[in-house]
Amino acid sequence: MFIEKLKEAVRKILPEVDVVIGYRQGFDPLHATPYFLDKPEQVDQLIWNPLCVQNLCSYIPFLKGKVGVIVKGCDSRAIVQYMQEKLITRENIKVIGVPCLRVISVKKVMAAINQQTVQEVTFEGDNIIVKIPEGPKTIPSADVAPRKCATCQLATPLQYDVLAGEAIQSNKPQDTFEETKEFEKLSLEERRAYWEKEFDRCIRCYACRNACPMCICQDKCIAESRDPHWTSQRANVTEKAMFHMIHGLHLAGRCISCEECERVCPMDIPVAKIKKKISMDLKELFGYEAGMNPDDTPPMYTFKVEEATIEEHEI
Amino acid sequence: MADTGFLPKENLPALLEALSKKFAVFAPVLDGEVVLFKRFAPGATLCLTRPANLPPKGIIFPQSETLFNFNFKKDPEDPKKTSLELKENLDFVPTIIFGSRPCDAQGFRIYDRVYLETDTADPYYKGRREKTTIITLACNAPSPGCFCTSVGRGPAESDGSDLMMTELGKGYFFEPMTEKGKEIFKDSLFEDGSAYKEQAQKAHERVSALVKKPFAILEGTPEKLLSLFENSQFWEGETAKCISCGACTYLCPTCYCFNITDEQVGNSGERIRSWDACMFFHFTLEASSHNPRQNKHQRLKNRVGHKFSYYPKKYQGVIACCGCGRCIRYCPMSVDISEIVAHAQGA
Ligand code: SF4
Ligand code: SF4
Numbered sequence A: 001m002f003i004e005k006l007k008e009a010v011r012k013i014l015p016e017v018d019v020v021i022g023y024r025q026g027f028d029p030l031h032a033t034p035y036f037l038d039k040p041e042q043v044d045q046l047i048w049n050p051l052c053v054q055n056l057c058s059y060i061p062f063l064k065g066k067v068g069v070i071v072k073g074c075d076s077r078a079i080v081q082y083m084q085e086k087l088i089t090r091e092n093i094k095v096i097g098v099p100c101l102r103v104i105s106v107k108k109v110m111a112a113i114n115q116q117t118v119q120e121v122t123f124e125g126d127n128i129i130v131k132i133p134e135g136p137k138t139i140p141s142a143d144v145a146p147r148k149c150a151t152c153q154l155a156t157p158l159q160y161d162v163l164a165g166e167a168i169q170s171n172k173p174q175d176t177f178e179e180t181k182e183f184e185k186l187s188l189e190e191r192r193a194y195w196e197k198e199f200d201r202c203i204r205c206y207a208c209r210n211a212c213p214m215c216i217c218q219d220k221c222i223a224e225s226r227d228p229h230w231t232s233q234r235a236n237v238t239e240k241a242m243f244h245m246i247h248g249l250h251l252a253g254r255c256i257s258c259e260e261c262e263r264v265c266p267m268d269i270p271v272a273k274i275k276k277k278i279s280m281d282l283k284e285l286f287g288y289e290a291g292m293n294p295d296d297t298p299p300m301y302t303f304k305v306e307e308a309t310i311e312e313h314e315i
Numbered sequence B: 001m002a003d004t005g006f007l008p009k010e011n012l013p014a015l016l017e018a019l020s021k022k023f024a025v026f027a028p029v030l031d032g033e034v035v036l037f038k039r040f041a042p043g044a045t046l047c048l049t050r051p052a053n054l055p056p057k058g059i060i061f062p063q064s065e066t067l068f069n070f071n072f073k074k075d076p077e078d079p080k081k082t083s084l085e086l087k088e089n090l091d092f093v094p095t096i097i098f099g100s101r102p103c104d105a106q107g108f109r110i111y112d113r114v115y116l117e118t119d120t121a122d123p124y125y126k127g128r129r130e131k132t133t134i135i136t137l138a139c140n141a142p143s144p145g146c147f148c149t150s151v152g153r154g155p156a157e158s159d160g161s162d163l164m165m166t167e168l169g170k171g172y173f174f175e176p177m178t179e180k181g182k183e184i185f186k187d188s189l190f191e192d193g194s195a196y197k198e199q200a201q202k203a204h205e206r207v208s209a210l211v212k213k214p215f216a217i218l219e220g221t222p223e224k225l226l227s228l229f230e231n232s233q234f235w236e237g238e239t240a241k242c243i244s245c246g247a248c249t250y251l252c253p254t255c256y257c258f259n260i261t262d263e264q265v266g267n268s269g270e271r272i273r274s275w276d277a278c279m280f281f282h283f284t285l286e287a288s289s290h291n292p293r294q295n296k297h298q299r300l301k302n303r304v305g306h307k308f309s310y311y312p313k314k315y316q317g318v319i320a321c322c323g324c325g326r327c328i329r330y331c332p333m334s335v336d337i338s339e340i341v342a343h344a345q346g347a
């Protein structure tokens, strides 16, 4: 059983660190919840399944001491990006890597079962079986996976100190940003109308920001500051859009595409689309992908007189 | 006329259209996968099968409202002299909240003690509250995270509602609870409901039994939480996974804290009142830059404490959580307030 290997890895790491962050069962069978443990007897509460969705790396920059953390492929890009930006001391972090081919989006499952109460969840082959009051419902996992998993190349995390299980290879096609390119074909007015409708629902709870592993300003975010005064407390689309532009642009070349922002949004706003567009542009302009190589310098952190991939205008 | 009524389902749009002629009617409408209270318009996709993602609190206590506009006027004779013009914003229209859930309506009861039942009632809250009629739909199944029966409420609780409705097969059973509710009830679309009363009662009991019970009793909980106030180890443990966002507070039908800011351009501007959240760092940030709630465990302690200890201590034991479960259901990290309370009881 994989879970035994994971527990084994955690038991091994535990004496070397102050805390290990993993997952335990949440309030219902469909929800996993982050679990902070520091005692061997807590290890048995750990779980591992495709519902372990949260990117646990987000906590690390704010923790003191030595931290062990359970990390999937996509999450591991946060570790790499923290290293690039010197936000962590790598020696203080013990990364427990888990091979992963797909997680499951709780929102998509909830939509598929019409938001009913879940009594039991089991996994069988490539299906998730969700028991609701009217009986069990079998859903192919691929149908309810977040979009990031469809093109994920990181079946094995980029960084790990211990790997629970065997390293595996991705079996997915490369991301070609199809959805973004399709969206760009719409007229400016259509795109504007789309985002106005989406942002209208935003309640500015900042869950998207606080869950983002790369939003490290947190309490100092200019979306809330009075000085400088970029946004007001009015609840209109202009203010909401302004916040999302701040969030998006501050992640240019830093967003690691974990899509936590979108996962956590209680208003179901597809905010990761904005970051995806920016990531696509960064890749095109600078040939850069965030969180892939610890020795990279994020393009916005540096200046080159001539960029290899940008054609200079003649003066 | 009869004390209770029955409305066949196909007549529901007609009822809402009739009410829309006299009131601003807000009803739960599907927007993608999200249910939100929106101004009812014929043809809207009503969603009555589950509670709205966002409770209707904003209809009476808006996320952001202009309290008044101000304008500093310079005296043309003597530019050093300025006078101040104020324009208050106290026009409220007759409103109906249709299809709220019992917990949503209970939320307003929590606010009433703070904003109405004092010698300095809040004119904005009072203005809207008095002009609003609340038509509540009893739940026919609990949603993930619901625990209303554990906090002294229930899926058919009528306190806070003017008119109660219960879904029964082909239609809805209606029962007015207040004079305001009786007014609505006069509408000729209703049939006599007396034959359905017992059936509704049975439905209420059935659903009540399905709601999960994270704790058996609440007695002693306010005191217990107070005794844990200085126990930062307990709170740090309970809140380690919280990311200190505003989702739980903004989605909560009983959270009523606000912020006040002035927005001024040149000589004129407006004073805005907007929702605030004790989960935000800035909530207690003082001008000196000192912050008494520097850490997130202090903030979540306040959120739990306010609902399960400070409010009940102040208001005859009433728990300021109606158990709607939204903060559990939509928390990015699946923090469970009922679990924290249960842990506190056992600590
Ligand atoms: S993106 Fe990759 S590593 Fe991340 S959850 Fe999906 S499959 Fe797993
Ligand atoms: S999580 Fe959603 S509702 Fe909250 S601020 Fe972000 S986009 Fe807005």
Ligand code: SF4
Residues within 6 Å of the ligand: A207, B241, B242, B243, B244, B245, B246, B247, B248, B249, B279, B327, B330, B331, B332, B333, B334, B335
């Ligand atoms: S409890 Fe959940 S919703 Fe509330 S602040 Fe913490 S993470 Fe956000």
Ligand code: SF4
Residues within 6 Å of the ligand: B248, B251, B252, B253, B254, B255, B307, B320, B321, B322, B323, B324, B325, B326, B327, B328, B337
């Ligand atoms: S604290 Fe949570 S469960 Fe209680 S009323 Fe607020 S949102 Fe609902």
